[in-house]
Amino acid sequence: MSSYLERGARGRIPAIFDAGSFEEFLGPSARVVSPHLAQLDVPVSFDDGVVVGRGLLGGQRVFGAAQEGGFMGGAVGEVHGAKLVGMLGRAIDEGAQAVLLLLESGGVRLHEANAGLIAVSEVMRAILDVRAAGIPVIAAVGGANGCFGGMGIAARCANTVIMSEEGRLAMSGPEVIETANGVEEFDSKDRALVWRTTGGKHRYLLGDCQVLVADDTGAFRAAAIAAIEALTGAARIGAAALTLDALQAEQAMLERRIRDFGALAEPMDIWRQLGVPDPAGVSMLEADDFVAMAAGHRAGPVTGDR
Amino acid sequence: METLHFRFDAGSRPLPGAPQLVGVVSSGNLEVLIEPAALGGACEIEVRTAANGFGATWEAVMRDFHARWQLSDARICINDMGATPAVVSLRLDQAVESVTGGPP
Numbered sequence: 001m002s003s004y005l006e007r008g009a010r011g012r013i014p015a016i017f018d019a020g021s022f023e024e025f026l027g028p029s030a031r032v033v034s035p036h037l038a039q040l041d042v043p044v045s046f047d048d049g050v051v052v053g054r055g056l057l058g059g060q061r062v063f064g065a066a067q068e069g070g071f072m073g074g075a076v077g078e079v080h081g082a083k084l085v086g087m088l089g090r091a092i093d094e095g096a097q098a099v100l101l102l103l104e105s106g107g108v109r110l111h112e113a114n115a116g117l118i119a120v121s122e123v124m125r126a127i128l129d130v131r132a133a134g135i136p137v138i139a140a141v142g143g144a145n146g147c148f149g150g151m152g153i154a155a156r157c158a159n160t161v162i163m164s165e166e167g168r169l170a171m172s173g174p175e176v177i178e179t180a181n182g183v184e185e186f187d188s189k190d191r192a193l194v195w196r197t198t199g200g201k202h203r204y205l206l207g208d209c210q211v212l213v214a215d216d217t218g219a220f221r222a223a224a225i226a227a228i229e230a231l232t233g234a235a236r237i238g239a240a241a242l243t244l245d246a247l248q249a250e251q252a253m254l255e256r257r258i259r260d261f262g263a264l265a266e267p268m269d270i271w272r273q274l275g276v277p278d279p280a281g282v283s284m285l286e287a288d289d290f291v292a293m294a295a296g297h298r299a300g301p302v303t304g305d306r
Numbered sequence: 307m308e309t310l311h312f313r314f315d316a317g318s319r320p321l322p323g324a325p326q327l328v329g330v331v332s333s334g335n336l337e338v339l340i341e342p343a344a345l346g347g348a349c350e351i352e353v354r355t356a357a358n359g360f361g362a363t364w365e366a367v368m369r370d371f372h373a374r375w376q377l378s379d380a381r382i383c384i385n386d387m388g389a390t391p392a393v394v395s396l397r398l399d400q401a402v403e404s405v406t407g408g409p410p
Contacts, residue, residue: 008330028339029325031383041307043356043387045331046339070330 002217004142005166009051009066012102015217016140016224017064022055025090026083034077036112045071048079052087057100058225060232063091066102069145075109076151081119088126092133098228099130099137101158106173107149120150127157128242136160136231136240138224141167142215146198148173159240160227161209162220163200165287169208170198192283196267201282201290205271207253207300214287253300260299274299310353310361312368317349317378326404329397336386336394338401343381355386367391371398 007015013022026032028046037044049071054063065084067074076084084101091099108116127137139158141147146168147155155161155169163169172180174188174197187193196202204212211227213219231239261270268279275297276282285293325341343350351368382401389397403409 010327027325028327028337029341043307043331043354043385045337045385046327046383068330070332070335 003215004217004220005144005215009068012066016221017055017057022053024053034079050080050083052083060097062098062100063096064100067104069104069143073145074105076120077109077112078115078119081123084123085126088130091130096135100224101139103139103141103147103155104143104145105151107151124154124157131240131242134240138227140220141169159231162211162223163209164215165200166215167200168198169203202267205298207298212291308355308358310364312351314349314372316347318376320378321380323405328401328404331385331387334388336384336389338397339383340401341381345379347378349377349380351382353384357388367394375402
């Protein structure tokens with residue numbers, strides 16, 4: 001086992017992609033740093049918190065990115081977003097086999113205000129452009145900072161989301177909810193509650209992530225290779241693109257979610273309603289045992305992609 | 307923010323290989339970008355730090371670093387977010403070892 005969570009962006013890339021195959025675009029020595037942070041007298045990072053490039057994954061030509069959660073929580077500024085968008089555009093130009101996004105982000109970098117907001121929306125559009133070109137996009141979420149805000153939405157624009165139990169995926173982060181709506185609404189200090197509502201197991205049961213793996217770089221790598229294979233096989237030509245049917249199915253799933261679970265405040269009650277036999281024991285299950293237990297109890301589309 | 311410049315002439319150990327980045331710009335931490343550069347045998351270090359007023363401490367840490375490694379034709383750039391001298395020294399050693407492949 002080699003923890004995915006404990007690695008930074010530059011440690012994850014070589015652990016996930018085929019050894020020595022990754023070629024970085026606009027690396028740190030290019031010194032393309034945030035102009036906004038310098039104006040605010042805040043430290044910059046030489047890669048603006050993201051590694052983008054192309055490499056091989058299981059022998060396939062895969063473009064990819066890794067966000068560095070240690071730098072401003074992986075938040076997306078203008079340069080950070082532009083690097084992601086540029087990589088995604090180049091994946092289309094060069095006919096990549098797939099794109100793999102190793103996401104770890106609190107969302108928009110507030111220091112950069114509108115430029116950051118625009119950057120995140122451009123990332124979402126670029127992900128959908130890649131899919132429209134028939135290239136599958138895989139998102140992996142397993143870092144300590146989770147994947148929140150606009151990048152939470154961006155993750156759900158991917159064909160397949162791979163998570164670990166430790167990974168978190170949501171729109172508003174726990175402290176944002178508590179600040180906005182009060183501690184009675186959500187206690188962000190209650191770590192078990194935070195993971196029950198945003199963690200990988202909850203997302204897997206709700207159908208928001210398609211693959212749940214242990215916190216292990218080898219498991220993330222194998223899951224990414226399998227997800228790409230599932231979306232690029234001869235029978236799956238065109239499967240990567242977002243279709244109207246898929247959007248309507250997604251909308252129906254969200255309507256079912258509100259109808260079935262809208263009155264429930266506790267994730268364990270949702271799991272019970274899904275038929276999970278022992279909701280209180282879910283958090284103690286290892287990834288493989290959990291996935292076996294969850295079979296047949298997941299909400300929404302249960303196929304490996306959308 | 308404060309920007310500090312250091313230059314140590316007549317190093318004896320040229321830097322091989324490609325540029326490397328180690329560390330991360332987060333609280334109490336720093337990133338170090340190290341790359342070969344034609345500097346007439348010198349090692350130049352640029353520090354951008356969020357903690358103002360620690361120039362003398364930085365100079366002492368950089369002198370120790372140069373005494374350990376004696377780099378020549380090397381450029382080092384640091385983005386710092388309040389790392390302690392011990393962390394700075396460890397990151398600098400890590401940066402050089404990521405290029406040279408081992409300790410001095």
